[in-house]
Amino acid sequence: MGVARATVRAVNGLTARWAGVLEGGTAFSAAGVWPLLAHLADGAEGAARAELAEALGLPAGQAAGAARALLAAMSAMGGLDTALGLWTKRTLKLRDEWEAGLPADAHGVLTGDPAADHRALDAWTVKRTGGLIDRMPVTLDENTEMVLASALALRTKWLSPFHEVELETAYEPWATEPRLGLWRSSAVLDRIGVADTPGGHVTELKVLGNNALDVHLLLGEEGMTPGRVLGAGVDILAGRHAVVPGPQLPYGNVGPGLRAEKVRCTRPEPPSLDVTTVAYDMAAGHDLLKLHRLFGLTTARDASRGHFPGVSGFPLAIGSAEQSTRAKFGALGFEAAAVTAFGAVGGGVPDLRYVTTRISAAFDRPFGFLALHRHTRLVLAAGWVTDPLPSPEYEWEDEP
Numbered sequence: 001m002g003v004a005r006a007t008v009r010a011v012n013g014l015t016a017r018w019a020g021v022l023e024g025g026t027a028f029s030a031a032g033v034w035p036l037l038a039h040l041a042d043g044a045e046g047a048a049r050a051e052l053a054e055a056l057g058l059p060a061g062q063a064a065g066a067a068r069a070l071l072a073a074m075s076a077m078g079g080l081d082t083a084l085g086l087w088t089k090r091t092l093k094l095r096d097e098w099e100a101g102l103p104a105d106a107h108g109v110l111t112g113d114p115a116a117d118h119r120a121l122d123a124w125t126v127k128r129t130g131g132l133i134d135r136m137p138v139t140l141d142e143n144t145e146m147v148l149a150s151a152l153a154l155r156t157k158w159l160s161p162f163h164e165v166e167l168e169t170a171y172e173p174w175a176t177e178p179r180l181g182l183w184r185s186s187a188v189l190d191r192i193g194v195a196d197t198p199g200g201h202v203t204e205l206k207v208l209g210n211n212a213l214d215v216h217l218l219l220g221e222e223g224m225t226p227g228r229v230l231g232a233g234v235d236i237l238a239g240r241h242a243v244v245p246g247p248q249l250p251y252g253n254v255g256p257g258l259r260a261e262k263v264r265c266t267r268p269e270p271p272s273l274d275v276t277t278v279a280y281d282m283a284a285g286h287d288l289l290k291l292h293r294l295f296g297l298t299t300a301r302d303a304s305r306g307h308f309p310g311v312s313g314f315p316l317a318i319g320s321a322e323q324s325t326r327a328k329f330g331a332l333g334f335e336a337a338a339v340t341a342f343g344a345v346g347g348g349v350p351d352l353r354y355v356t357t358r359i360s361a362a363f364d365r366p367f368g369f370l371a372l373h374r375h376t377r378l379v380l381a382a383g384w385v386t387d388p389l390p391s392p393e394y395e396w397e398d399e400p
Helices: 005-019 030-043 046-056 060-075 096-100 114-129 226-237
Strands: 026-028 080-089 107-110 144-157 163-166 180-186 192-197 200-207 213-220 243-245 252-255 258-265 272-278 280-287 316-329 333-346 354-362 367-373 379-385
Touching: 005 026, 005 030, 005 046, 005 060, 005 226, 005 379, 026 280, 026 316, 030 046, 030 060, 030 080, 030 096, 030 144, 030 316, 030 333, 030 379, 046 060, 060 080, 080 114, 107 114, 107 144, 114 144, 114 333, 144 213, 144 316, 144 379, 192 226, 200 226, 200 252, 213 226, 226 367, 226 379, 280 379, 316 367, 316 379, 333 379
Parallel strands: 080 107, 272 354
Antiparallel strands: 026 379, 080 144, 144 333, 163 180, 180 272, 192 200, 192 243, 200 213, 213 367, 252 258, 258 354, 280 316, 316 333, 367 379
């Protein structure tokens, strides 16, 4: 797809580090932040440039080129829409070389009226995310000289859809009210596997989409933090942890939420993988400046002086940096979107003669997910599920 392995490692590495500092149910996209940090690094100097390069995992001199290749590769992925936008005051003169590194149609104008400018930025957000997110997460005031933003929206339909059921779980916070569960059975056992990681065992389920956009569900041992589970998922993608696939699992309780058993049946039957999980629709907002060290923004947020002479001769500092994210997992498919914006300011007794294998996987307590491109293994969105959708009122028809 034209994206270098080093860039995939860098973006996924930021995903793992970000997961390590988050708490509770949330969704986020390092792939939405990384290109913006790269373009900022390209125009930065001194400590700000060094900190941004460390956060990126690539030298600052390579960052802009890597970001352009990454955005081009993501634009070519089926089911994924990406965009980068830049808005500046008319009085802000940009360096030609830096501006030339951005998409040709990216540059818009800030009028200086915060309310009117926000309406324009919100309209861009709605258009670029297909309505999944309706407001750009940026703080505008009379001191805002520039806004640099990215939008990412992905949609996929499952190759094998789920059936909606009412979730049965012993996890008390989810058992207090009916939750919308999802169930399906498959003869493809290698979609499930278990990895032995330094933080504990992790069960991984690959839910395949029809356009090479997949979602991997990750259930760790009880007590494992979201950061350890999602970090293990990134390491699995990179081949740093071996996964024992379903066909090679022994019988018994073989991993978190996972059991393999030999069952007798009345006729020859293929092995089966029965999966239970939950539907979710989650939205999250992140103030990236609260995690300034993670994103290499410690020096860049100092408004007493400028840090980006490669962007403009006017002194610029980062006044705001935020991301809004949404992720929806249902019976038929998955949708996710992220908008990230940086604001720059001045300064019975049957005859059981046959035997088959049945693997049962239950994601019925908090778990992680990675939404990724199957071929490059680039993680596009990630999250931790703590609040599944409630179960709707079902009207069960009597059995005939």
